[in-house]
Amino acid sequence: MTINYLGSISADDLPATFTKFFLEPVSVGFPSPANDYLESPIDLNKYLIKNNVATFLIRVSGESMINANIGDQAILIVDRSLKPKHGSIVVASLDGEFVCKRLQLRPRLCLLPENPAYEPIYVQHGQDLDIMGTVTAAINKFE
Amino acid sequence: MTLLALVDCDNFYASCERVFRPDLRKKPIVVLSNNDGCVIARSKEAKAMGIKMGVPWFQIKRAYLAQGGEAFSSNFALYGDLSSRVMHVLAGMVNNIEVYSIDEAFLDLQHMQTSSHAYEFGIYCRNIVRQWVGIPVRIGIAPTKTLAKIASHIAKQRAGGTGVLCLNEQHHIERALKNLSVHEIWGVGRNLSRRLNALNIYSGYELMQSDTRFIRDKFSVVLERTVRELRSEQCLQIHRNTEPKKQIIVSRSFGKKIVDLExxxxxxxxxAVRASEKLRNEGQKCLQVSVLIFTSPFNNQAQYRGFHTIQFPSPVSDTRDILAGAQTALSNCFKRGYSYAKAGVILNQFSKHSITQGLLFNEIDQCIHVKQDDKLMQYIDSMNEKQAQIYYASQSPGHLLPITKSMTSPRYTTNWLDLPTAN
Known part of the structure; x- marks a missing residue:
């Protein structure tokens, strides 16, 4: 009975460690104790970008958003698929130029800088404003 | 009922130029071919100015710019990236998609129950592509590919419409076909339409009404299929894009005329080097290399088109083999006394990695002694990917791009140095 049982055993029936031991070619030297715990390295793309087909990178010029931790030359991650809300940081095109500001919808439509040296931009009737997308992160490089 | 949709990007290259240039929103835009030779794309505003497709740039340049038009050299890095984004957005919305060209795709709408459901999906699809990527599209929905093409064509002509048109009801289809001349139908060219006209077939409706057997006997099975498709019989399926390429062409116009062989x-x-890289990128080998050389059709000097093909004894993808073949082909078709404006290298007769025949004869073929070395090529490709450009002795690095592109827009999405800026 025991022999019959062993004879019909297949690799799939073996416990995982057994399978590894018997079916993988054995190389000379000590196996790394970390082998069974291998994970893929941390991926910044995955962390920063949720929807890659709708995400664009834009470089900041100037310090108007410095208090939101967005410095001059920072790289913005802009997701066009996220609907901008009151208080979102957005990239918008205003009269044919891209600006990065905080979006204020209430009490009136306004693009707010995050730097007291800059004036809020109240969007006038007849001005061309297009919200390109929501800024989900900014990368400031120090060196 | 089965429906499918053709999604077609509006004036694609011109629209791409606008994505990161909001100041160009209402301006006329033209995009020029490599070397700024002629107009290959126009925005709606440029079309309204009467700029024709394919017109040589030097003929319109002065008047067009004076009227405030914008012109761009083609920026395929940008167009390619935006195209791939559009296609990925679409692919996420349906089970089956066929990318038909850089700016067109067929979508399978099998799961749509009614045409109003399909129409609403079309609107949704259009809004999402517009919002996510910034590219405007129009969508034709119909029971067959040929009718979907017609629907998208009509959607384009309807200024101020939703950009989505569903052509499903028989009486709508018939009315559309009555207003359509045969040469506007997908797959019916000028030549074919002239022959159809001679038989008193002028409109799409008249073609649809033609006897299928008559069409098959008089013309071809292909045209018979078109007739059936006009009758809402699905003959052309949606193909997933898995078929490998069957030909690779690399050709350019030159900045200045070339008169001698050296x-x-x-x-x-x-x-040849660029074509070989593309070939290896596809995981293919080829049995033929051809060289094409042209004089310019836009001057009054003597015209000549040279063409020669070299056959390899076994499939190759080694740049050295393709270079040797191309140079032999060039020697065979080059004629003195002409000034050449354009040349190209074409690779043909692909086969997957394996030596299929002729091993025995390699040694005695005096003309092309095949060097094929996969390892070496892999190594060189990986070096070149890391920007360490390796050149072959017969190349001319100084002339690597014999292209004068004076008006190319930045590569906004593919190059760190070219990112758009916001204040």
């Missing part, structure tokens, strides 16, 4: 050689080498 000037031409390094340019042809550049094309």
């Amino acid at each position: 000037q031409m050689r390094p340019l042809v080498s550049n094309f």
Whole structure:
């Protein structure tokens, strides 16, 4: 009975460690104790970008958003698929130029800088404003 | 009921130029071919100015710019990236998609129950592509590919419409076909339409009404299929894009005219090197290399088109083999006394990695002694990917791009140095 049982055993029936031991070619030297715990390295793309087909990178010029931790030359991650809300940081095109500001919808439509040296931009009737997308992160490089 | 949709990007290259240039929103835009030779794309506003497709740039340049038009050299890095984004958005919305060209795709709408459901999906699809990527599209929905093409064509002509048109009801289809001349139908060219006109078939409706057997006997099975498709019989399926390429062409116009063989050689080498890289990228090998050379059709000097093909004894993808073949082909078709404006290298007769035949004869073929070395090529490709450009001796690095592109927009999405800026 025991022999019959062993004879019909297949690799799939073996416990995982057994399978590894018997079916993988054995190389000379000590196996790394970390082998069974291998994970893929941390991926910044995955962390920063949720929807890659709708995400664009834009470089900041100037310090108007410095208090939101967005410095001059920072790289913005802009997701066009996220609907901008009151208080979102957005990239918008205003009269044919891209600006990065905080979006204020209430009490009136306004693009707010995050730097007291800059004036809020109240969007006038007849001005061309297009919200390109929501800024989900900014990368400031120090060196 | 089965429906499918054709999604077609509006004036694609011109629309791409606008994505990161909001100041160009209402301006006329034209995009020029490599070397700024002629107009290959126009925005709606440029079309309204009467700029024709394919017109040589030098003919319209002065008047067009004076009227405030914007012109761009083609920026395929940008167009390619935006195209792939559009296609990925679409692919996420349906089970089956066929990318038909850089700016068109067929979508399978099998799961749509009614045409109003399909129409609403079309609107949704259009809004999402517009919002996510910034590219405007129009969508034709119909029971067959041929009718979907017609629907998208009509959607384009309807200024101020939703950009989505569903052509499903029989009486709508018939009315559309009555207003359509045969040459506007997908797959019916000028030549075919002239022959159809001679048989008193002028409109799409008249073609649809024609006897299928008559069409097959008089013309071809292909045209018979078109007739059936006009009758809402699905003959052309949606193909997933898995078919490998069957040909690779690298060709360019030159910035200045080339008159002698010694000037031409390094340019042809550049094309051959690029073509070989593309071939390996596809995981293919080829049995044929051809070289094409042209004089310019836009001057009054003597015209000549040269063409020669070299057959390899076994499939190759080694740049050295393709270079040798291309240079031999060039020697065979080059004629003195002409000034050449354009050349190209074409690779044909692909086969997957394996030596299929002729091993025995390699040694005695005096003409092309095949060097094929996969390892070496892999190594060189990986070096070149890391920007360490390795050149072949017959190339001319100085002329690597014999292109004068004076008006190319930045590569906004593919190059760190070219990112758009916001204040």
